[in-house]
Amino acid sequence: MSQIAGQAPPAAAPRKRRRLGVSVVLCLAVLIPIVISAVFGSAIAPHDPALQDPTLGALAPNGTYWLGTDDLGRDIFSRLIAGAYTAVAGPLLVALGTTLTGTVIGLLAAYRGGWFDTVAMRGVDLMYALPAMLVLIIAVGVLGGGYYVAVVLLIFLTVPTNIRLVRSAALSQKEMAYVESARVMGLSPARIIGVHILPNVSPTVVTNFLLDFVGALVGLSGLSFLGLGVPAGTADWGLMLAENRAIMDLNPMAIVAPAALITLTATAATVLADAAYKRISQAGAQRD
Amino acid sequence: MTDLSTAPVSTATDLCVENLSIGLGSRPLVRDVSFTIKPGETICLVGESGSGKSLTARAIAGLLPAGLSATGSVRLDGRELIGRPERELRGLRGRRVSLLMQDPFTMLNPMLTAGATIAESLPRSLSRTAKRAEVLRRLAEVGITDPAAADRYPFQLSGGMCQRVAMAAALAKDPDLLIADEPTTALDASVQSEVLSLLMRLRDARGMSLLLITHDLRVAFSTCDRVLVMYAGSVVEEAPAAALAATPAHPYSAGLLTAMPSVHARRAKLVGIPGRVPSAADVAGRCVFEARCRHAVEECRTAAPPLVRIGEGHASACARYEDIRAVLNVAPPVENDTGVAAATTHEKAVAVVTGLGKDYRTRGLRKSATSTALHEVSLSIGAGESVGLVGESGSGKSTLARCLLGLTKPTRGTIAIDGVVQCVFQDPYTSLNPSHTIGFALREALTKRVPGSDPVDVRELLELVGLPSAYAERRPVALSGGERQRVAIARALAVNPALLICDEPVAALDVSVQAQVLELLRRVNRELGTSLLFITHDLAVVRQVTDRLVVLYKGRFVEEGPTGQVLDKPTHEYTQMLLNSVLFEGTESNA
Structure with a gap:
């Protein structure tokens, strides 16, 4: 549609602020309370999430315990709030770690090419061949587990995807005349990569970040469910899911609520990633 | 039904x-x-x-x-x-x-x-x-x-x-x-x-x-047989082809004809149509061309002039046709260019290419093949000279440019350059970084300005290429193709290069805009003294801008000489074939 695209906007039109879409608002409505819970944790919980009262047993939701209690008498709602910490902190670390290393290696591989590209990409191929979840379970099992061991391993296992995505986005930018002009001008490679290519692959980078978060959330919850992540007794959504299976018929909310939270958080972050990609790519050279 | x-x-x-x-x-x-x-x-x-x-x-x-x-x-x-x-x-x-x-x-x-x-x-x-x-x-x-x-x-x-x-x-x-x-x-x-x-x-x-x-x-x-000239969603002139070529009856058609470069003569001044094409929605209830028309008067703004019959199968949507018909088909003045390059001697060379060659290796599954994009070519570009390089796709013209710019390593031969080389590429839509403002791009280029050159600032650069200084705040997306090419030229000039390589700089632009960019490049060459290497497939364009012409065919120079001379009396059969494929331009030139 060159006829329409070719028409330039009127001369002095001020840049319009686009409104946030309904889906974005909904996602933020889910994510913001979760982040607040992660920051303040038990401080904002109605009860002490670790306080046991075996005399209560597993109660169904009621006026005091909004989502009921588990078989040790701990308040489910408070434990969900406290559990937001492991649901946000670990995935956030994984997302930061992978996006950072993935973006740097991906950009360098695309721009430099040659042996660096070959080594990076064959390394990526090798990593792709590894069954990630299996490696994770075995490694965490052998190393004695622990939440942060799992975080480090997840970073290592997710990086290849990021490298590949950033590299291909950067490769298509590298061919553009503006990059060649920058080379002809004698700008340093660091400047060309950082100032010219990076802003134009930012849609990919931002999306990677959010999707890595989602992947890590599901991965870490899965490990906790298997008993390989956080230590027993910690308030963690995945672990709650595993521990409360036995009281399913006494207090169904004890497993429905953490499962729903994992799903909601993951979905919200995914939808947000999609919206972020669309929004950022409208301003730059990378379009789909 | x-x-x-x-x-x-x-x-x-x-x-x-x-x-x-x-x-x-x-x-x-x-x-x-x-x-x-x-x-x-x-x-x-x-x-x-x-x-x-x-x-x-x-x-x-x-x-x-x-x-x-x-x-x-x-x-x-x-x-x-x-x-x-x-x-x-x-x-x-x-x-x-x-x-x-x-x-x-x-x-x-x-x-x-x-x-x-x-x-x-x-x-x-x-x-x-x-x-x-x-x-x-x-x-x-x-x-x-x-x-x-x-x-x-x-x-x-x-x-x-x-x-x-x-x-x-x-x-x-x-x-x-x-x-x-x-x-x-x-x-x-x-x-x-x-x-x-x-x-x-x-x-x-x-x-x-x-x-x-x-x-x-x-x-x-x-x-x-018949031509309908469209502008901003409306037909502004309908005419038999010959009548349109000889006596255009609408200022827009006349403007297009004037802006069209000729392979037969070099125009003394290339005149485009100022401004840009409006959207059809913005010109409702008035003459669609009014904003860019130098003949426009009040009545052009108040009503859309209908297509009025003015001759056999000839109709024009210009309300002032009767008043301005005399000035519509004035042939633009030409200048003599057949002896230009011979007369001016360029003592100092800014670029000397000797025996340059480039091979490309393609590696297949079983065998690898070598194809030669450029055989041994030698070329010298004098200070202040404007050299045209003409060839069709696959002739190696872009390879030569990329070697000169240092974007590709030549396989054979040497390149000696005195000063800095800059470039203007073909595609106006990828030549500017969409993430940065025009001012950012120009300021960045200014940091690479050749030491010892007169200092200039962003405003002066924009002025030099005919853009208002407010454009410094804009991003490329808000600019038309022609404006982007001007910015690309300004960015190249910011470095104060000795040689400017233009690789099909106007091929993607509309005729009316093309003329303006060509005129700008001509001024850069004549007034700033920057040498030009102008690469194109278009013989009419190359005649307007260059003094000397080199014809490239399958990686070899087949003909070289003053542009006017080569185009008027080609000696190599390939050049002759190229000239024979030039389409009828409408007005037979008197050059």
Whole structure:
């Protein structure tokens, strides 16, 4: 549609602020309370999430315990709030770690090419061949587990995807005349990569970040469910899911609520990633 | 309602378009276009990008993009097409009206052989052998006589061959009307004239009507009976081709003719049309061209002038035609360029290329092959000189430029450069970083300014290329193609280069904008003394800007000399062939 695209906007039109879409608002409505819970944790919980009262047993939701209690008498709602910490902190670390290393290696591989590209990409191929979840379970099992061991391993296992995505986005930018002009001008490679290519692959980078978060959330919850992540007794959504299976018929909310939270958080972050990609790519050279 | 696909088919088709308007919701894109095509006639819709010419063609074929709607009337042999259900139109397309598109490479399905592409549109009842024979006959009709070509895939064919195959496929159902949308724009000049004359031959042999869409007046003049000039969604002039070339009756058509570079003479000053094409929605209720017209008066702003008949088949939508007719077809002054390069001696060379060669190695699964893009070429560019490098695609002209710019390492030979080299690339849409403002790009370039040059700032740079200083705050997305090329030139000049390499800098621009950018480059060369290496496939463009011309053919220089001399009296047969493919320009030059 060159006829329409070719028409330039009127001369002095001020840049319009686009409104946030309904889906974005909904996602933020889910994510913001979760982040607040992660920051303040038990401080904002109605009860002490670790306080046991075996005399209560597993109660169904009621006026005091909004989502009921588990078989040790701990308040489910408070434990969900406290559990937001492991649901946000670990995935956030994984997302930061992978996006950072993935973006740097991906950009360098695309721009430099040659042996660096070959080594990076064959390394990526090798990593792709590894069954990630299996490696994770075995490694965490052998190393004695622990939440942060799992975080480090997840970073290592997710990086290849990021490298590949950033590299291909950067490769298509590298061919553009503006990059060649920058080379002809004698700008340093660091400047060309950082100032010219990076802003134009930012849609990919931002999306990677959010999707890595989602992947890590599901991965870490899965490990906790298997008993390989956080230590027993910690308030963690995945672990709650595993521990409360036995009281399913006494207090169904004890497993429905953490499962729903994992799903909601993951979905919200995914939808947000999609919206972020669309929004950022409208301003730059990378379009789909 | 009769079913069109089974209705009796007359051999001659009469297409009648009346008050055709196209809109996106309430936003008009094309307004009140009317014309008729008689059997065997060729009509040309000419216009720059944004004029609505392609939309008009698509509306006639019933292929408007989703969301756009057409009103008015398009009648084929008296039957209304607007508002027909898609099912009925489908029976009509190909059989009665066929469409040929611009890009030969994306138009053909890359997974189908040339033969399969054509066979797809042939009657299903044919047996396999009969179909094969028919395919070969159809290929021969478009000038492909090698039967092996039927089994080749698009990527194995050249652009011209692809366009021929596409043409055979478009004609497979023997349509009465062929709509060709920029059919030769993506092709080399020599192939372009071949494909156009093939199209003319087929039209005459089949007696079909032709609706040709083009931005190039030369294409229109050499093929059409009648030309409709479109601007901002409206027809501003309708005229027999010869009359339009000789006596344009609308300021816009006259402006286009003036802006068109000539291969026969160098214009003393290249004059474009200032401003940019408005959207059809913004010029409702007034003359569409008023904002860019130097003859505009109050009455042009208050009402849209209708298309008024002024002669035999000649109509103009200019309200002031009677007042200004005398000044509309004044031939622009030319300057003598046949002796320029010989007269000026350039003592100091800014670039000396000796025995330069470049091989490309392609590694296949089993064997690797070497192809030579550039054989030993030697070239010297003097200080302040403007050298043209002409060649078709694959001639190695871009390889030479990339070697000079240091973007590619040559395989053989040496390059000695005195000073800094900068470049302006072809595609205005990728040559500026969309993430940064114009000011950012220029400031960045200024940090690389050659030490010892006079200091300049962003405002002066923008002024130098004729842009207001407020543009520093804008991002490339808010600029038109011509404006972006100006910024690219400003960015190159910020470094104060000794040599500016321009690789097809105006190939992607509309004619009216092209003239302005060419004039700017000419001023850069003449007033700033920057040497130019101007790379292009367009002989008319190269004549306007360069003193000396080098013709590159298959990686070798085949002819070299003062531009005017080479173009007026070519000695090498390849140069002669190139010049013979130059289309009729309308006005025979007196140079």
